[in-house]
Amino acid sequence: MAARARRISYSYMMNFALFETAIGRCGIVWSEHGIAGVQLPERGETATRNRLLRRFPAAREHAPPAEVRRAIDDIVALLGGERRDLNHVTIDIGAAPEFHRRVYEVARRIPASATLSYGEVAERLGDRNLARDVAEALSQNPCPIIVPCHRVLAAGGKPGGFSAPGGVATKLQLLTIEGAQPQGPMQGPMLFDRLPLAAAKQQR
Numbered sequence: 394m395a396a397r398a399r400r401i402s403y404s405y406m407m408n409f410a411l412f413e414t415a416i417g418r419c420g421i422v423w424s425e426h427g428i429a430g431v432q433l434p435e436r437g438e439t440a441t442r443n444r445l446l447r448r449f450p451a452a453r454e455h456a457p458p459a460e461v462r463r464a465i466d467d468i469v470a471l472l473g474g475e476r477r478d479l480n481h482v483t484i485d486i487g488a489a490p491e492f493h494r495r496v497y498e499v500a501r502r503i504p505a506s507a508t509l510s511y512g513e514v515a516e517r518l519g520d521r522n523l524a525r526d527v528a529e530a531l532s533q534n535p536c537p538i539i540v541p542c543h544r545v546l547a548a549g550g551k552p553g554g555f556s557a558p559g560g561v562a563t564k565l566q567l568l569t570i571e572g573a574q575p576q577g578p579m580q581g582p583m584l585f586d587r588l589p590l591a592a593a594k595q596q597r
Contacts, residue, residue: 408455409445411438412465414472416566419538420445421468422452423461427483430535431468433557444558448535468538474570476505479539486535496530503544505571510546511553524548532556543567 407429409422417434418441432445446452457465464482471477480501486494499517503509511531515523531542537557543564547553555564 407449407452408457409449409452410454410457410461410465411442411445412469414469415474415570416472416563417441419468419472421457421461421465422449423457424485426487427485428461428464428536428539429485431537431539433537433559433563435558464539471505471538472567472570478504479541482539484536484539489533489535490530492526493530493533496527497534497536497540500531500534500540500542500545503541505541505544506573508544508546508550508568508573510548512548514545528554538567544571544573 405424405426407422407424409420409430411418411420413419414434418438419434420430420432420441421428422430422432422445430445430449432441432448435441435444460483464479467477467479467482471479484497486497489497495518496514499509499514509517511524511527512521514527515521518527527545531545532554534540534542537543543555545553552561552564555561557563559566
């Protein structure tokens with residue numbers, strides 16, 4: 394899952410930049426404390442910018458500093474099909490509830506092409522019965538891709554939800570890019586092969 398369009402208030406300066414990726418124009422928001430948000434593509438650049446500013450109304454467009462530029466470059470590479478580890482990126486999620494931060498820490502340890510279920514994330518937090526709470530926390534993830542909530546699935550290898558633009562189709566597209574394999578009862582061809590992106594790759 395990924396961030397809903399909810400307003401986030403910070404008491405310090407926030408900046409943002411838009412950047413091009415293989416799936417469309419994304420946005421990134423940062424403060425002096427780290428990356429505060431990532432915006433996945435909307436229908437076009439204007440819509441992406443507007444959604445980002447609804448989430449971070451005080452953010453101002455600015456050229457990214459070196460550490461943010463590195464995060465952008467790694468996001469671009471990952472969405473282009475390269476293997477990149479984004480755990481080096483410092484995130485500014487102090488406004489998130491403590492349980493959400495714990496969920497995001499577990500999600501960040503899931504490598505590209507791998508997945509966990511909501512229940513497995515909950516189990517790593519000490520109580521498998523917290524699967525619904527895990528799903529709710531991931532639905533409010535402010536930093537998709539950096540916190541790879543798309544790598545967390547429902548039970549039995551089912552996709553589960555995804556609150557970013559495009560919904561589950563976007564989640565499956567991201568997993569296809571990373572080469573994720575189905576788990577549980579879904580076997581044989583990749584779970585995501587029906588997507589146009591996967592079909593295009595197979596024709597190369």
